[in-house]
Amino acid sequence: MTLGVTKKEKIDALAENVGVSLAASAWKRLRRSPVFLIGATIIGIFVVLSLLSPWLAPHDPADPMLIKQVVKARNEIPPPQPGHPLGGDLQGRDFLSRMLVGSQQTLIVGVGATLIGLTGGLILGTLAGAIGGWVDSVVMRFVDVMLSLPALLLAFSIAAMFAHPSQFSVILAISIVQIPVFARLLRGSMLAQRASDHVLAATALGVKRGSIVFRHMLPNSLGPVIVQSTLVLATAIIEAAALSFLGLGNPDDRIPEWGQMLGDVQKVFDTHPHLAAYPAICIIIVALGFTLMGETLREALDPKNRR
Amino acid sequence: MLRYTIRRLIQLVGVVLVLSLLLFAWLRALPGGPVSALLGERATPESRAALTKQLGLDQPIIVQYFKFLGRAASGDFGVSNGVQPGDSAMEIFLQRFPATIELSFSALLIAIALGIPLGYLAAKRRGSWFDNMSVIGSLIGVAIPVFFLAYVLKDNFSHLLGLPSIGRQNGDIGATRVTGFFVLDGLLTREFDASWDALKHLILPAMALATIPFAVIFRITRAAVLEVLDEDFVRTAESKGLTAPVIRRRHVLRNAMLPVVTTIGLQTGALLSGAVLTEKVFAFPGVGEALALGFERRDYPVLLLLLIMAAIVYVLVNLLVDLSYALIDPRIRTR
């Protein structure tokens, strides 16, 4: 029996090594990829900025300190001035501070939506892929129903469900839409794993199913999931803006979020385009950063590209 | 093939039924509700209760759902109470659907007409300046919020290009209506100026709507062509001395189109959701604008019908795509 145990351990070690060497070789290629480095730099700056923004922001983003310069009748807002390099917004709040603090909420929306979607997808996908049988059928029918509506349309419908929209309802609407995507991805990859030689070998040696799932199948399925997560970080930020644009976003704008800032100024796009352009350009750059990282990650993890 | 199609159609019915039940329950739970929407927030509790009863909203949801199904079977999805108060939901759908088809179809046409040739060229010149630029361009394309791009086009380019900045006008130029597709109508009735006018109203919204499908089709085409160019059979074709156009068409593109076709099906999703945003920006009187208004004004009957229709269209298009896949790929057809 001891022999059996050591063999199992060997196989586990082997499976882990496979994972490690794959990650190691992918990392080696990523480090040399200029595209990945550009993406990583953008995201690095974005994360640092959003963490430090409460201290970096010169003013309280919720304080209508320049309200006297807002003339509704003539559609005038505070212009750039000493102490307020970007001027004020429609409510006379310091625009630069709002942009800075907005980065933090944007990061929260992106990461929150991705984490919830990922967790839901991991649970459903692992259940379906690891157990199979009727569990698989039920989960996949459910996924089919969710995928029968285009993702963004589904997110709109979910967001419209909440009596009092908030940051949380926005995050939830965006994340639920991602669950079927993650679930399918994981299930497909797990099914492929189930038929693979190293899982067969472990099964033949009598390794417990739970152990096979968590030590062999799941780690080897993670590559595509990580790639997808990176891409979802990008789409979540863009979708949050679309929700705000349709009036389904967080109505409380004391603590701003870029998507919300962009969606909320639709009535003045033509007269004060900079109020839309700043958040829009920031969203585009950050989304591009995540996409660049995700796409290069996908290429690096693709065994076809390995030499 | 036929059995497969029938099985898929039955699945489609099941999916739509489950989805409609979910949406039904869901939309009943919408905040505000039709009562507030009709009477306003400050109505007396008595009048609210009366209207709730009158609309049948006091019954259990499952009872309401089956009543709804019964009426839906005869095409009655209820009356709009927000988008176009008083009109039936079906009427609104039928009246607006051609506009959205026209818009989505134009957008898809733009996306395909640009995406496939550019994707092919980029793959052929892999690593070149052109390739790198267009890949980065396509990545930026998917990163731009659709409605922001729509506003940029509307506010900046409509002047520049001399194009109208709002969506198509309903019959204001006295054109005859045959099919409801304005461009087509003009051609059918030989009122070409009407066609031209409709086309001008289409261009900007279609461009905004086309960005994401274009970027995706471009990238999939590029990846697929890169893969096919490495295949042995392309080398065989070269060894036969075939001309470059024949190799491109018959050997490279024919094979590279397989993944592209699937992608085009999935892009219907981006078109449907994008239409909600684009049509709102351009006040384009299509289904998307109705959905946007419906979300804003909590118009249940309209939302329910339009979302179910969107699901049916989306699933049907993807079924068609799967079937056409079998037409292009003999390995599936003759299995």
Place this chain on the structure above:
Amino acid sequence: MALLEVRDLTVVFERKGEEPFTAVDGVNFDVEPGQTVGLVGESGCGKSVTSLAIMGLLPKRGARITGSVVYDGTELLKLSDRQMRDRRGRDLGMVFQDPLSSLNPVIPIGLQVTEVLERHRGMPRKEAMVEAKDLLDKVGIPDPNRRLSEYPHQLSGGMRQRALIAIALACRPKLLIADEPTTALDVTIQAQILSLMKELVQDLGTALVMITHDLGVVAGLCDEVNVLYGGKVVEKAMRHELFAKPRHPYTHGLLASIPRLDAPRGEKLTPIKGSVADNIPWEQGCAFAPRCPNALEVCTSVTPAEEDQLGRLLRCHNPVVPGTPAAEEVPV
């Protein structure tokens, strides 16, 4: 005059940020009309690159080709892309290794045969179809009319290779290049395909360049054999000469590592030690020296020249003396 004269053919692959790699290094050989010439060697010896260079199928970027390839009096390396397209498939045909991946999966076999007839012989589709049917018949595909409308995945491996041969010979080229045409096939099918090719080149008077790692294929087919190592021809001889008296230690080793049915019971096989990866560059002596049982000190310092020895070309400082048994057994 020879049908094909390859002189000092050199192919260097250049990639950004990497050392240039010389895949083919000054290869010379002739092919007379109707003759069958073998190019033999392990994978990576440059034999396939040689064939692709002759066909003009190497990528335009990244591969630098020098030397000369004269076909029927025309310098092929100087032809424009368009002129080369006119020649390929008409004057030079090629058969590849893997018949499944070498056929287009989404168009019928018929079109894959007729397109080359339409291109080079200007036949209308209908006429080409009749011709294609005859061609499939000639290469031994049963029921050719049905096969014309079928797709590659519906054919067996042997039949696919027959179809590829039909395509390569459709325009009666004077030269056929076959790159490992039997490697991907079952052993029994291999023999059928080889005898078919032998028969066809004899009937049509086609010259054949047979590229293979399998000396068995050479023994049954080739008039003259070129043994390649590290991108250079190390020994060139008529088939009987080569098999009877291999002089280069590499050739000798290749022959000694083939199991023989007539060998005495219990006799051990003698593999060539090491692998192609152990090569040293030709500039610093003989590339084969690290693996060579006959290696002398001079072999790792002076590049051996090509010498003509009684109608056989040899590139070796210390050739095997005819009659010696295989080298000492190498512990594996």
